[in-house]
Amino acid sequence: MQTVNPQTILKEKFGYDNFRAGQLDVINKVLAHKHALAIMPTGGGKSITYQLPAMMFDGITLVISPLISLMKDQVDGLNTTGIPATFLNSTVDGQEQAQRMSDLRHGVYKMLYVAPERLEVPSFFSFVQSLNIELIAVDEAHVLSQWGHDFRPSYLNILPLLEQIPGHHALLGLTATATERVRENLQQLLQVTDENTVLTGFARDNLALKIIHNQDKRKYVVEYLRKNSDQTGIIYAATRKQVDELTTYLNKIGIKAARYHAGLSEKERQSQQEDFLYDESPVIVATNAFGMGINKPNVRYVIHYSVPGNIEAYYQEIGRAGRDGLPAEAILLYAPQDMHLQEFFVQKSEGSEEHKQNEYDKIREMNAFANTQTCLVRYLLQYFGETVTKDCGHCSNCLDTREWVNVTVDAQKVLANVIRMNQRFGKTMVAKVLKGSNDASIRKYEFLRELPTFGLMKERTLKELTRFIDYLTAEGYLQFEGAEFPVLKVTSSGAEVLKGQKTIQKRLEKIRIVSQSMNSDDLKLSDNDNRLFAKLKEKRLALAREAGLPPFLIFSDKTLLAMAKLKPQTDVAFLSIPGVGEKKFEIYHQDFAKVINEFIVI
Incomplete structure (x- = not known):
């Protein structure tokens, strides 16, 4: 092993003057050939903890990574810094x-990247055993843990293989997302002691967390992107369909956006990723398949168009913003139906009932985070096991200026109702009883209509009641039990509220006025506009007759009034008209644009 100072290599190879928190501690454990575990936030500099020792060891550093599609980028990056590295996977021809295997035997490379599955090929594993391996780095180590957010059972197969690699090599597991339970599981699997576990903390002071409720998501995204057109960002959606629809829409209205998901060809994924990486497309819309291993430092925002299935995935994804240490934003657009989609994913997934129960629990933890009114950063850090006493001061909850109001009486009504329902019903049924609903699901249980709490909060909408129940759950007064069909239970804190031993404060509900593209004054037409409006209605009627449709199914009067007043001349302008969606634009744009253009010429 070379005796050169790690600080010297840090400066010469990586261009940094000083190590970040925890890096040198991990490096020293690796250089001493220990089994170590590094838990550092995304952007915290985990890669240097094995790349730098690789330059000091005489032997080879084996990096096990689940990210085949990104190995080339990582290796190219290392080679440009003068660190000889290569990868072997299915993309490399015979x-x-x-x-490359010959070069590895002859010491040409210091680092070798492989996927876990590759090690299970007997001939390849024999080759690995023949090399002088001094360090094995297991990246994204949380996939080994059954309690992790991305558990892959097949990865456990590599652990016995690692023990068969000869020599006294160091072993390093790395992850950005590990709760206390996951951390303990990884320590056991990788045979790492507490002394050799480096946890630097999960705080990202430059990242402002925001959660937005009750918004038109597409409208919010468009307004945000236009206000931040000079910045780079990532938008995460839950499904391929959402990615495709949002990307198509953004490009149609003149906002250049790339897309990324597993349904695209490898060639298109690579092309779209490169457009984003090289700033050809300032924004990329993607499923969570995108971003792992991407080290683009100037991402200024991450928007979650859909709520992720767990806090670990959320934390990992927001960590892709602000990796350069400059201010960045992480915005979560919350909608209750997103949670149902995540539950559907779990229902259709493979795995044991215990694993599914764990996934359902994570969805509820994510929902609680999205509905809390405490400091978001404090909530997040406490979830990962950190003791935090101070609010961050810059998340959306800390900056919320709404008045706090006492909601103890309302909370007692909800909690009492849960008790009266014998704590064996879910959120929707609890809300329906409080509302005094009389639908089939309530009639199925005759005793529910006889409860003294039936209709106790009938002045509230079901949506308001379910949101309030979510709030009480987020703050720990209620909890869910069960897997696919969870029931509500009153916690010990909730019991104190029922007994009058504790009061509950909640921020005053916002009165939301959804802004329209134009107000009533805007739609007062001149005589000239009225003539155009009449012609547009004639065209609509003709098209409706031709298609056998009621005219309003083509465009409403309000949409035609807007066309008559604004007279859109471009695709972007036409798409901004209220009521003109992508499909209708595709079908009817030319017909109505022709009417408008001919009228202007006249």
């Missing part, structure tokens, strides 16, 4: 693979 002749090239043979050459």
Whole structure:
């Protein structure tokens, strides 16, 4: 092993003057050939903790990574800094693979990246055993833990193999997302002691967290992107369909956006990713398949168009913003139906009932986070096991200026109702009883209509009641039990509220006025506009007759009034008209644009 100072290599190879928190501690454990575990936030500099020792060891550093699609980028980045590295996976043809294997035997490379599955190929594993391996780095180590957010059972197969690699090599597990339970599981799997576990903390002071409720998501995104057109960002959606629809819409209205999901060809994924990386597209819309291993430092915002299925995934994804240490934003657009989608994913997934129960629990933890009114950063850090006593001061909850009001009486009504329902019903049924609903689901249980709490909060809407129940759950007065069909239970804190031993404060509900594209004054037409409006109605009627549709199914009067007043001349302008969606634009744009253009010429 070279005796050169790690600080010297840090400056010469990586260009940094000083180590970040925890880096040197991990490096020293690795250089001493220990089994170590590094838990650092995304952007915290985990890669240096194995890349730098690789330059000091005489032997080879083996990096096990689940990210085949990103190995080339990582290796290219290392080679540009003068660190000889290569990868072996299914994208490398036979002749090239043979050459790289020969070069590895002859000491040409200091680092080798492989996927876990590759080690299970007997001939390849024999080759690995023949190399002088001094360090094995297991990246994204949380996939090994059954309690992690991305558990992959097949990855456990590599652990016995690692023990069969000869020599006294160091072993380093790395992750950005590990609760206390996951951390303990990884320590057991990788045989790491507490002394050799480095946890630097999960705080990202430059990242402002925001949660937005009750908004038109598409409208919010468009307004945000236009206000931040000179910045780069990532938008995460839950499904491929959402990615495709939002990307198509953004490009139609003149906002250049790339897209990324597993349904695209490898060529298109690579092309779209490169457009984003090289700032050809300032924004990329993606499923959570995108971003792992991407080290783009100037991402200024991450928007979650859909709520992720767990806090770990959320934390990992927001960590892709502000990796350069400059201010960045992480915005979560919350909608209750997002949670139902995540539950559907779990229902359709493979795995044991215990694993599914764990996934359902994580969805509820994510929902509680999205509905809390405490400091978001404090909530997040406490989830990961950190003791935090101070609010961050810059998340959306800390900056919320709404008045706090006493909601103890309302809370007692909800809690009492849960008790009266014998704590064996879910959120929707609890809300319906409080509302005094009389639908089939209530009639199925005759005793519910006889409860003294039936209709106790009938002045509230079901939506308001379910949101209030979510709030009480987020603050720990209620909890869910069960997997696919969870029931509500009153916690010990909730019991104190029922007994009058504790009061509950909640911020005053916002009165939301959804802004329209134009107000009533805007729609007062001149005589000239009225003539155009009449012609547009004639065209609508003709098209409706031709298609056998009621005219309003083509465009409403309000949409035609807006066309008559604004007279859109471009695709972007036309798409901004209220009521003109992508499909209708595709079908009817040319017909109505022709009417408008001919009228203007006249």
